[in-house]
Structure formats: C-alpha cells, structure tokens
Amino acid sequence: xxxxxxxxxxxxxxxxxxxxxxxxxxxxxxxxxxxxxxxxxxxxxxxxxxxxxxxxxxxxxxxxxxxxxxxxxxxxxxxxxxxxxxxxxxxxxxxxxxxxxxxxxxxxxxxxxxxxxxxxxxxxxxxxxxxxxxxxxxxxxxxxxxxxxxxxxxxxxxxxxxxxxxxxxxxxxxxxxxxxxxxxxxxxxxxxxxxxxxxxxxxxxxxxxxxxxxxxxxxxxxxxxxxxxxxxxxxxxxxxxxxxxxxxxxxxxxxxxxxxxxxxxxxxxxxxxxxxxxxxxxxxxxxxxxxxxxxxxxxxxxxxxxxxxxxxxxxxxxxxxxxxxxxxxxxxxxxxxxxxxxxxxxxxxxxxxxxxxxxxxxxxxxxxxxxxxxxxx
Amino acid sequence: xxxxxxxxxxxxxxxxxxxxxxxxxxxxxxxxxxxxxxxxxxxxxxxxxxxxxxxxxxxxxxxxxxxxxxxxxxxxxxxxxxxxxxxxxxxxxxxxxxxxxxxxxxxxxxxxxxxxxxxxxxxxxxxxxxxxxxxxxxxxxxxxxxxxxxxxxxxxxxxxxxxxxxxxxxxxxxxxxxxxxxxxxxxxxxxxxxxxxxxxxxxxxxxxxxxxxxxxxxxxxxxxxxxxxxxxxxxxxxxxxxxxxxxxxxxxxxxxxxxxxxxxxxxxxxxxxxxxxxxxxxxxxxxxxxxxxxxxxxxxxxxxxxxxxxxxxxxxxxxxxxxxxxxxxxxxxxxxxxxxxxxxxxxxxxxxxxxxxxxxxxxxxxxxxxxxxxxxxxxxxxxxxxxxxxxxxxxxxxxxxxxxxxxxxxxxxxxxx
Numbered sequence: 001x002x003x004x005x006x007x008x009x010x011x012x013x014x015x016x017x018x019x020x021x022x023x024x025x026x027x028x029x030x031x032x033x034x035x036x037x038x039x040x041x042x043x044x045x046x047x048x049x050x051x052x053x054x055x056x057x058x059x060x061x062x063x064x065x066x067x068x069x070x071x072x073x074x075x076x077x078x079x080x081x082x083x084x085x086x087x088x089x090x091x092x093x094x095x096x097x098x099x100x101x102x103x104x105x106x107x108x109x110x111x112x113x114x115x116x117x118x119x120x121x122x123x124x125x126x127x128x129x130x131x132x133x134x135x136x137x138x139x140x141x142x143x144x145x146x147x148x149x150x151x152x153x154x155x156x157x158x159x160x161x162x163x164x165x166x167x168x169x170x171x172x173x174x175x176x177x178x179x180x181x182x183x184x185x186x187x188x189x190x191x192x193x194x195x196x197x198x199x200x201x202x203x204x205x206x207x208x209x210x211x212x213x214x215x216x217x218x219x220x221x222x223x224x225x226x227x228x229x230x231x232x233x234x235x236x237x238x239x240x241x242x243x244x245x246x247x248x249x250x251x252x253x254x255x256x257x258x259x260x261x262x263x264x265x266x267x268x269x270x271x272x273x274x275x276x277x278x279x280x281x282x283x284x285x286x287x288x289x290x291x292x293x294x295x296x297x298x299x300x301x302x303x304x305x306x307x308x309x310x311x312x313x314x315x316x317x318x319x320x321x322x323x324x325x326x327x328x329x330x331x332x333x334x335x336x337x338x339x340x341x342x343x344x345x346x347x348x349x350x351x352x353x354x355x356x357x358x359x360x361x362x363x364x365x366x367x368x369x370x371x372x373x374x375x376x377x
Numbered sequence: 378x379x380x381x382x383x384x385x386x387x388x389x390x391x392x393x394x395x396x397x398x399x400x401x402x403x404x405x406x407x408x409x410x411x412x413x414x415x416x417x418x419x420x421x422x423x424x425x426x427x428x429x430x431x432x433x434x435x436x437x438x439x440x441x442x443x444x445x446x447x448x449x450x451x452x453x454x455x456x457x458x459x460x461x462x463x464x465x466x467x468x469x470x471x472x473x474x475x476x477x478x479x480x481x482x483x484x485x486x487x488x489x490x491x492x493x494x495x496x497x498x499x500x501x502x503x504x505x506x507x508x509x510x511x512x513x514x515x516x517x518x519x520x521x522x523x524x525x526x527x528x529x530x531x532x533x534x535x536x537x538x539x540x541x542x543x544x545x546x547x548x549x550x551x552x553x554x555x556x557x558x559x560x561x562x563x564x565x566x567x568x569x570x571x572x573x574x575x576x577x578x579x580x581x582x583x584x585x586x587x588x589x590x591x592x593x594x595x596x597x598x599x600x601x602x603x604x605x606x607x608x609x610x611x612x613x614x615x616x617x618x619x620x621x622x623x624x625x626x627x628x629x630x631x632x633x634x635x636x637x638x639x640x641x642x643x644x645x646x647x648x649x650x651x652x653x654x655x656x657x658x659x660x661x662x663x664x665x666x667x668x669x670x671x672x673x674x675x676x677x678x679x680x681x682x683x684x685x686x687x688x689x690x691x692x693x694x695x696x697x698x699x700x701x702x703x704x705x706x707x708x709x710x711x712x713x714x715x716x717x718x719x720x721x722x723x724x725x726x727x728x729x730x731x732x733x734x735x736x737x738x739x740x741x742x743x744x745x746x747x748x749x750x751x752x753x754x755x756x757x758x759x760x761x762x763x764x765x766x767x768x769x770x771x772x773x774x775x776x777x778x779x780x781x782x783x784x785x786x787x788x789x790x791x792x793x794x
Contacts, residue, residue, distance in 0.1 A: 256587070257584075257586075257587035257588045257589065258588065259564075259588055273519075273562075274513050274560075274562065274588065274590055275513050275516045275519040275560040275562060275590060276516075276519060277514065277516070282534070282535055284521055284532055284534035284535075284544055286521065286523040286530065286532065286564065286566065286688070287680075287681070287687065287688055288566060288680065288681045288686070288687020288688050289523065289564065289565075289566045289585070289687060289688070290585070290586055291564075291586075292586060312677070346586070350681040350687065351677070351679075351681070352664070352677065354666070354675060354677065355675075355677040375534070375535070375544055377532050377544040377545075377546040377691070
C-alpha cells in the first residue's frame with residue numbers, strides 16, 4: 001500500500017506533527033510559529049492523502065542501478081548546516097537562521113539529486129531531469145547572492161574613498177562595464193572561457209577592493225556625521241541649518257490622509273481638515289498615535305513648521321544637549337521649504353494636553369502671533 | 378526508460394468505494410450548509426442585518442444592492458437551471474459522442490455583450506453611490522474615531538454649534554444626534570481595524586497613520602450595533618461598537634453632562650475608598666478627567682508607558698455608557714438593557730440618558746472583568762509573554778485585585794456619571 005512517495009510524505013507529516021507539539025509545549029502557544037507549523041502540518045496531511053489516494057501515481061519502484069549514483073556533496077553540506085543550526089542555538093540567532101537556510105537548501109538539492117538518479121536508466125537524461133527541476137531555482141538564487149556580494153563590496157569602496165574619487169571610480173567602472181559589454185556584443189563568437197575569465201577578474205577585483213575598503217573604514221566626513229548625528233538632528237530655528245536643511249525635499253510623497261494641512265498664506269497660519277468647511281485654529285489629535293501634518297508654505301520666504309511636543313513627553317524622550325551646541329529641545333520641525341512647496345511632519349504626542357505646562361502648538365519661526373493649537377484629549 | 382504499471386482490479390474497486398464515500402460526504406456537507414443558510418435567514422433578532430437600513434447612507438447602499446441582488450439572483454437561477462437541464466439531458470447513457478462544433482460568432486457576441494451591458498448599468502449606479510458616500514462637504518458634525526486592540530475611542534473636537542466647548546472623549550458607544558450628517562475621521566493606533574455599523578453605512582478601514590472618513594446618519598433615535606470587520610488579532614471577534622442616536626435636544630443634554638466637572642465621591646463612603654484604589658491601580662492606564670491625587674495634583678494616566686497601543690479607555694463618564702470592555706459586555710442587566718434597546722423612539726433618549734445605576738448595573742460581568750480581565754476577554758496580557766512588546770500589555774492585565782478592592786471599585790465606578 002505504501003510506496004516510496006507515500007512513505008516520504010507520511011514521514012514528513014509525522015515529523016511536522018512532532019515539531020508542532022514540541023513547539024506548543026516548549027516554546028509558546030498562540031504564537032505565529034504555532035500557526036505556521038499547523039499550516040505546514042495541514043499541507044503535508046493533504047499531500048500525504050493525495051499521494052496515498054493516487055497510489056504514488058502507480059509508479060513502479062525499480063531497483064536502483066548503483067552505477068548511476070554519483071558522489072554527492074549534499075550530505076556534507078547538510079551536516080555543516082546542522083552544525084550551524086546547533087551553534088546558533090548557543091551563540092546567536094543569525095547562525096541558527098543561516099543553518100536552517102543551509103539545511104533546507106542542501107536537503108532540497110539532495111532529494112532532487114537522489115530522485116533524478118533513479119528517474120531512468122540513462123544518466124544523461126537523469127542529469128537533464130535534475131537541471132530542469134533545480135536550475136530555475138539555482139540560477140536566480142546564485143545570481144542574487146553574487147550580485148549582492150558585488151554591490152556590497154562596491155559600496156564599501158565608495159564609503160571609504162573621498163567623494164570626488166568616488167565619482168571617478170564610478171565613471172571608470174561604468175565605462176569598463178560598457179566597454180566589456182560592447183566587446184561581448186560585437187564579438188558574439190568570443191570563447192566562453194575568455195568571457196568567464198573577464199567576469200571573474202572583474203568580480204574578484206571589486207571584492208578585493210571591497211575588502212580593502214572595509215579595512216580602511218569610512219571616510220572622515222562620514223565618521224564625523226555619524227558621531228554628530230547631522231542628518232537626523234533637527235534644528236528648528238528661523239535660520240538655515242548647515243546639515244538638516246541641506247537639499248530640502250520640495251515635493252511630497254506622503255500626500256494622502258494627513259490629520260491636517262497647515263497653510264501659511266499672507267502671514268496667517270490655518271489648519272485645513274476634512275469634514276470642517278472652514279479653516280481651523282485648533283486640531284484634535286489622538287494620544288499616543290503617530291499623526292501626519294502637511295505644511296504648505298505660500299510665503300515668499302523659506303519657512304519651516306515647528307511642532308512643540310510639550311513639557312510632558314514620553315519616557316526616554318528627554319531634552320539632550322549635543323556636543324556641537326545644538327539641542328533637541330522638546331520640538332520637531334520640517335525643513336525650510338521655499339514658496340509653493342509642502343512637506344510632511346509626523347508627530348506622536350504621548351501625553352495629553354492636560355499634562356502639559358503650556359498648550360501644544362504648531363508654529364512657523366519668524367511669523368509672529370500665529371499658532372495652531374494641538375489638543376490631545 | 379521505465380514504464381508505468383497499469384491499474385489493478387483491486388485498486389480500482391478500492392478507489393471507486395472511496396469515491397462513493399467522498400461523494401456522500403460532499404452531499405451531506407452541501408445539504409447541511411444549505412439548511413444552515415436557510416435557517417439563518419429566519420433570524421428575527423439580527424441587529425447587524427445589512428438589509429435593514431436605518432439612515433440615508435445605508436439606504437443608498439440598500440437601494441443599490443436590492444436590484445443588483447435581484448438581477449444576479451434571476452441570472453443565477455437561469456444559469457443553474459440550464460446547467461442542470463444540460464447535465465440531465467446529455468448524461469452519458471452510452472450514446473455516441475455528438476458532432477463537435479466550434480465557433481458560433483453571433484451567440485458568443487450576444488453572450489458577451491449582454492453581461493457587459495448589465496455590468497455597465499450596475500457600474501454607473503455603483504459609482505454614483507460611491508461618490509455620494511464619499512462626500513465630506515456637507516458635514517454637520519465631526520467625530521474622531523481611533524481603533525486599537527480591541528476597542529474604539531471616540532473623540533469629539535470642539536464644535537461650538539453643538540455646545541462642545543471642550544473636547545469630549547469616550548469609548549464603546551458613539552453618541553450622535555439624529556438626522557445629522559456626522560463625519561467620522563477614523564484612524565488606528567496599532568493594526569488595521571474596520572468600522573462598520575451596518576444599519577447606518579458600509580464599512581471603512583481604520584489604518585495607522587492615515588485619516589479615513591465615514592459618513593453616518595440615523596433617521597430615528599436608537600442603538601445601532603456594529604462589529605470590527607478587519608481581522609485585528611486575538612479578540613477581533615470581541616471588538617464591537619454601538620452607535621447611539623439621540624434627538625438633538627437629548628444630544629445637547631448628553632454633551633452638557635459629558636462636559637460637567639468631575640464630582641469626587643463623598644468622604645467616608647465605599648466609593649471614596651474605591652477612588653483610592655483607582656488612583657493606586659487603574660490610573661496607570663485609565664484617565665478620569667478631573668480626578669486628583671491626595672496632594673491635589675491632577676491624576677494623569679500613562680497608557681503610553683503600559684499599553685502597546687498607547688491608549689486605554691477614558692472612564693470619565695463610564696456610567697453614561699451602556700457597555701464596557703470594547704462593547705463586549707453590557708453595563709446594564711438584561712432587563713434594563715432591553716428596556717433601553719426596545720424603547721419607543723420618543724422615550725429612548727430619556728432612558729439612555731438615565732445611564733447606569735446600582736439597580737441596573739450588570740455587576741457580575743463587571744466584577745468578573747475587574748477580577749481577571751484576560752480570563753473573560755482573550756488578550757495578550759500575560760506578563761511572562763511581553764518581551765516582544767517591551768513589557769507593554771495588549772489589553773487589560775489581571776491586576777490581582779482582592780474582592781474587597783473590587784467592591785470599592787464598583788462603588789466608585791458607579792459614581793462616574
């Protein structure tokens with residue numbers, strides 16, 4: 001009654017059931033993992049049922065021709081994966097996850113290879129069957145991994161060299177790629193060994209450069225920026241900030257469904273909200289929830305909108321003085337934007353208005369007497 | 378190459394027996410499903426029936442869906458009858474295979490054009506309804522609605538024309554004036570929820586970081602039940618809501634009461650002791666506006682420090698509502714609840730505004746909730762399993778209150794009117 005296929009699926013089903021029980025007992029009930037394992041079990045039960053009903057497609061099991069069985073590296077890779085998996089349980093989660101990936105990949109390759117070796121009595125046909133099953137998976141995966149390594153290595157080079165050298169390196173590399181591509185195009189009969197050799201030399205060069213770049217570390221201005229927090233530090237004054245206002249976005253991606261649109265027009269600040277037919281001076285905002293305002297500047301000067309976060313803030317959001325003399329006071333702001341531009345500002349008010357010493361407001365530095373009150377019930 | 382073996386006689390018999398069993402089982406499942414669907418249509422107490430609109434927005438949807446269902450039903454019956462006839466008429470009786478023909482352009486074009494025309498007509502009316510339901514320029518009142526696991530918060534911005542001179546915040550029941558175009562501005566604090574009061578309009582998702590609008594308008598005073606309709610976690614099925622429509626006069630009274638100052642319980646009473654328990658335990662998450670600590674400072678709740686969503690229901694006027702725990706439980710005993718729900722529209726407002734008193738309080742459910750909330754409503758509130766949420770709860774935890782503390786709290790909560 002039970003043939004090779006049904007035995008395999010019944011075994012997998014039993015293993016999956018045991019895994020689920022172990023997970024529920026030893027890890028956690030009502031967790032995502034339990035749901036996922038239940039789904040795997042249900043799928044395997046279904047597949048087992050199908051395989052039994054169709055009687056393994058009525059295929060007859062042939063005695064294996066030992067001469068067709070090739071040496072396989074996959075048992076070795078599987079063991080390496082299991083070692084990583086066990087190591088990950090002790091050392092770090094990343095090894096565990098990497099181990100799972102290696103074990104799954106190796107088992108898949110091993111299963112398909114074993115299956116292909118008994119597909120027929122023709123070794124060439126068997127190899128062709130293996131390729132048909134695995135190449136659609138192997139090629140994209142290997143290409144993605146290879147490209148990932150190249151891109152990562154190139155990024156290390158670009159982060160290590162100066163900006164101008166980076167531009168030159170980019171131009172040189174892209175020109176080389178174009179040149180080599182052109183040669184390949186005009187000489188389609190080029191020997192595959194030459195094509196492969198050029199690609200390998202290029203890849204090895206970039207990887208070596210990447211290793212060197214990683215060793216050299218970040219260039220000086222990036223190290224300084226990381227230490228100072230230039231690109232995340234908001235300076236909300238009237239004057240232009242050296243870093244924060246650099247290349248201000250003049251357009252807006254987060255255009256839909258803001259809590260309010262705050263307009264500065266003819267020196268007057270007003271809030272436009274869906275459902276209110278007239279501009280408002282008060283905006284109600286839910287507590288403890290990120291809300292997005294859109295600031296539109298119709299003034300002829302560059303302006304920014306500042307949101308005060310109040311005297312009572314969320315834990316861990318204390319006012320901190322940075323070593324460069326700037327302070328992330330209890331406020332946040334947009335960049336300076338020119339006339340006609342708009343920018344979004346997402347704010348979370350952790351504490352209600354009644355907990356604040358002064359009203360929460362939206363203001364524009366340099367525009368006196370104008371403020372939108374934010375009420376957090 | 379290997380060759381596949383042929384089917385054995387025993388295998389064939391076994392397979393045919395299995396087929397018969399599967400067929401019988403399928404027939405029984407089909408019959409049972411049909412019977413359940415048929416019996417379900419006989420329900421008389423169906424407060425979330427989409428076929429009983431109680432306001433102009435729901436009526437618009439109903440006016441669209443009735444003819445569409447009728448046309449679709451007729452077409453469905455015709456198709457089913459034709460298929461059944463064809464199955465019976467051309468059943469395999471051993472007759473020779475009839476002549477095979479390909480291509481009947483006139484018939485094929487007709488059978489393509491007719492459904493296309495039907496869909497075009499349905500589409501025109503559907504688009505009109507969609508645009509009408511999306512209107513916001515005729516709004517008469519705005520209410521902010523915020524969903525979180527697993528309850529809804531209602532926040533009424535200042536609207537002087539309705540007597541709302543300071544924000545009102547509530548939960549569980551959305552109170553609105555009858556015959557008024559109310560616009561809900563919906564959002565969510567955690568995951569996607571969906572707001573749906575079937576008698577008043579269709580559903581609208583509440584999405585974190587976005588403001589979605591939904592029109593509501595009720596023709597008559599009354600309570601209209603609803604249900605979160607976007608799966609949002611463990612207690613999604615218990616995330617309910619009720620829209621309460623009051624006459625404009627009654628709504629004004631409700632607004633005035635909601636804005637009334639906090640009245641502390643009298644000294645020496647059980648309720649006063651309950652206030653102390655509330656200050657020690659509940660105020661970590663639940664705000665009661667006007668409640669002061671012993672040193673005279675306002676008690677400010679900090680749900681952002683204790684709850685994953687960053688909010689817990691404001692309990693300032695708890696006993697003016699008829700529900701608690703995300704509208705999962707009634708604050709009124711069954712008899713009192715029926716008295717309000719089944720009241721004539723002329724009497725409804727007075728009965729609703731009477732709120733909850735000691736005689737009508739559903740004390741059993743309230744005490745069970747205070748005793749161990751996660752036991753009566755599934756919530757991720759086990760302190761041992763909060764690593765993923767930085768120690769913050771999803772829902773109310775078991776506070777381990779003594780029976781004596783529960784007595785005091787119930788007495789205190791009864792004063793919040």
